[in-house]
Amino acid sequence: MKCEIVRDLLPLYCDNVCSPESREAVEAHLQECAGCRRELEELRSPLPEEKRHGSGDGASALKTISREWERGKWKAKLRGAAVAAAVCAVIAGAFLAATQGFWFPVDPESISITNVRQLSDGRVLYHMAVNDDKAIREIRFEFDGEGNAYFVPKRALYTEKRMMVGQTGDSDLVLDLPLMNEYARSRGYDTEITRAWYGQGEDAVLLWEEGMELPDASSEDELSWAARD
Ligand SMILES: [Zn+2]
Structure with a gap:
């Protein structure tokens, strides 16, 4: 120089x-x-x-x-x-x-939701994975007022690799419907949530809908998610 x-x-x-x-x-x-x-x-x-x-x-x-x-x-x-x-x-x-x-939505096609199950207190557990190895910065909650809730994972345009243990992008997450309904109401949406999606638009991945038959969560799940209340 x-x-x-x-x-x-x-x-x-x-x-x-x-x-x-x-x-x-x-x-x-x-x-x-x-x-x-x-x-x-x-x-x-x-x-x-x-x-x-x-x-x-x-x-x-x-x-x-x-x-x-x-x-x-x-x-x-x-x-x-x-x-x-x-x-x-x-x-x-x-x-x-x-x-x-500036954060951008993750392409829903790269999101997979697996192992959806229900805790004895009604909360829904699921595994959310993004099939690349990059980190997610946040998950935005969005509603359409017609009973749909959208979970939109977002990340930076150039984003770092997922390295920290437990960093969202390949982990178990919980859907707490009463809490979600409360949050939706606080944002001015009065309709009860009947469907929850990952991503938005045609490619959105269905996580849960009303009346869905879900297997019970394991006793291990009950233990580890009870501790987080
Ligand atoms: Zn010099």
Whole structure:
């Protein structure tokens, strides 16, 4: 990396707000470049004004900044920092959008519901698996006011592999109808739920419908789900 770029990044590096990639690149450069190391030391040594004011009030801090701004050296540095910060923000924004910010429904065709069974207290247990090995971020509950409840697993566009034990995507889950009805009512849907689906649209997978004959859950299930009440 060029010294110019490194010096633009140094203020961010100093404040620990760089991406890990930038950080690594800066550190690699610093090992080989004495000039940039000096620049970093200078950045890290506090300004005389700051020293005197300590962590003083905002007004004096502002005065300090405006005074330092007048000094040409700092002008250039802050300009560099502003440019680098803008670049970092764009990169960070794109990263967040791809991995965090926007979640998309999982294709219902990749969802399988198996081993649907009923606990003695009426709750329905089932195994939900997504047939790839990627993580799910959340399951949204949606209703249509005609008795249909939709469970919509969502994930980021680029998502990490499922690694944590118990992370949703290959696990037993519980359908608690009274609770679901209560939740639906709280969202303004007064119709009792008569069908529950995974996913939405034509490909939605039926999880449960009213009148469905379900096998009893095992005593092992009873034990482990009683503990979670
Ligand atoms: Zn350099």
